[in-house]
Amino acid sequence: MHHFNYVADELYCENVPVATIAGAVGTPFYLYSHATLSHHFKTFDQAFGKVPHLVCFALKANSNLAVVRLLANLGGGADIVSGGELYRALKAGVSPDKIVYSGVGKRIDEIQDALRAGILMFNIESSQELLAINKIASRMKKKAHIALRVNPDVDPRTHPYISTGLKKNKFGIDIGRSLKEYREARGLSHVEIVGVSCHIGSQITEIAPFVDALVKLKDLIARLQADGIDIRYLDLGGGLGIRYDQEEPPHPFAYAEAIIKNMQDMDVTLILEPGRVIVGNAGALVTRVLYTKNNGSRHFLIIDAGMNDLARPSLYGSYHAIWPVRDKYAGEKIKADVVGPICESGDFLARDRELPDFAPGDLMAVMSAGAYGFSMSSNYNSRPRVAEVMVKGLEFSVIRRRETCQSLVRGEKVPDFLQGSQVK
Numbered sequence: 035m036h037h038f039n040y041v042a043d044e045l046y047c048e049n050v051p052v053a054t055i056a057g058a059v060g061t062p063f064y065l066y067s068h069a070t071l072s073h074h075f076k077t078f079d080q081a082f083g084k085v086p087h088l089v090c091f092a093l094k095a096n097s098n099l100a101v102v103r104l105l106a107n108l109g110g111g112a113d114i115v116s117g118g119e120l121y122r123a124l125k126a127g128v129s130p131d132k133i134v135y136s137g138v139g140k141r142i143d144e145i146q147d148a149l150r151a152g153i154l155m156f157n158i159e160s161s162q163e164l165l166a167i168n169k170i171a172s173r174m175k176k177k178a179h180i181a182l183r184v185n186p187d188v189d190p191r192t193h194p195y196i197s198t199g200l201k202k203n204k205f206g207i208d209i210g211r212s213l214k215e216y217r218e219a220r221g222l223s224h225v226e227i228v229g230v231s232c233h234i235g236s237q238i239t240e241i242a243p244f245v246d247a248l249v250k251l252k253d254l255i256a257r258l259q260a261d262g263i264d265i266r267y268l269d270l271g272g273g274l275g276i277r278y279d280q281e282e283p284p285h286p287f288a289y290a291e292a293i294i295k296n297m298q299d300m301d302v303t304l305i306l307e308p309g310r311v312i313v314g315n316a317g318a319l320v321t322r323v324l325y326t327k328n329n330g331s332r333h334f335l336i337i338d339a340g341m342n343d344l345a346r347p348s349l350y351g352s353y354h355a356i357w358p359v360r361d362k363y364a365g366e367k368i369k370a371d372v373v374g375p376i377c378e379s380g381d382f383l384a385r386d387r388e389l390p391d392f393a394p395g396d397l398m399a400v401m402s403a404g405a406y407g408f409s410m411s412s413n414y415n416s417r418p419r420v421a422e423v424m425v426k427g428l429e430f431s432v433i434r435r436r437e438t439c440q441s442l443v444r445g446e447k448v449p450d451f452l453q454g455s456q457v458k
């Protein structure tokens with residue numbers, strides 16, 4: 035469900051023609067729909083309405099302050115993976131007691147900042163991290179609330195780069211060793227065990243892997259309780275997939291129902307960390323065709339956005355639907371590669387795609403780009419990062435200015451020993 039629709043042959047985001055925004059802010063830009071974001075969050079939240087729960091939006095999917103603020107206004111918390119994301123979450127107005135902190139490589143200063151802020155819990159990913167957090171908390175005379183992120187060794191059947199819950203992945207603590215690790219944690223003076231967490235991967239389009247993980251965690255929680263270790267929070271992570279092409283991911287209601295059914299007699303607050311399912315289909319990357327060319331065997335559409343703006347196709351071979359902003363094309367479709375200006379052969383947003391016969395100057399919308407789009411973008415090839423825009427009804431607002439060439443060199447400095455003119 036989203037609010038990108040054609041009225042006659044003109045693509046709208048809610049009630050604003052996409053071409054109008056392109057005229058005002060230039061291209062490329064990321065475009066988000068307020069109504070879609072709200073709808074996705076509320077649907078997900080309502081799905082778990084029958085049980086005590088907290089939805090902690092995974093900031094890494096889209097960390098723009100306006101997006102995070104919108105979700106915080108709806109009662110959302112945050113799943114963060116760095117000090118930078120902690121900063122963003124707090125700045126956007128997320129309540130610290132709704133922030134969970136995951137990630138395998140938390141630094142001392144990041145841990146300090148999170149303790150100072152008073153976050154809900156750290157999802158601990160190794161025994162050394164556990165000891166480090168205990169030590170830092172003790173120096174700060176604080177008690178760190180923790181969950182161990184266990185690796186349940188289930189196969190999420192997704193792309194290998196975004197699978198995280200297999201034994202061979204770097205994430206979490208092997209579930210077989212976790213009981214011992216919890217006993218260890220219990221003996222530490224400055225940590226308080228409050229939860230168990232896991233996150234098995236991303237873009238998961240079946241319910242079974244989530245249930246498999248839940249069953250394993252449930253078993254662990256029972257053992258912990260038998261051991262006198264009380265668990266208040268069960269954090270099942272994120273990972274629910276979305277439709278990019280022909281995928282048929284479960285609806286949040288079906289996902290929630292399967293989870294709730296398997297949680298009977300459990301006295302815990304459930305934490306969910308959805309990212310993609312909230313923002314993915316709430317955003318598009320709007321770009322303009324610069325040139326077209328044909329090398330005899332292949333037709334290329336060269337656009338003003340590249341892999342630095344949207345990395346997913348080159349990184350994972352991901353599919354993003356491509357829609358014309360003015361659907362004025364009558365004739366037959368052509369098969370084309372949609373490529374960017376970057377000096378890499380991996381710089382494509384679509385390959386061998388049946389598309390309308392786009393001409394130079396035409397606008398296209400690269401759909402389902404709200405998650406892991408802008409947040410993964412870079413300045414590669416010294417390209418200023420693009421603007422981000424949010425539409426609400428008849429209004430639109432630039433929620434991040436387009437970077438300039440000055441932004442590119444901010445912080446850089448030519449040292450004294452290079453000052454002066456030429457080598458003598």
Ligand SMILES: *Cc1c(COP(=O)(O)O)cnc(C)c1O
Binds near residue numbers: 095274311
């Ligand atoms: C990436 C990540 C998420 C969000 O994953 P989605 O697939 O976007 O829902 C949640 N929790 C953790 C720990 C993550 O690393």
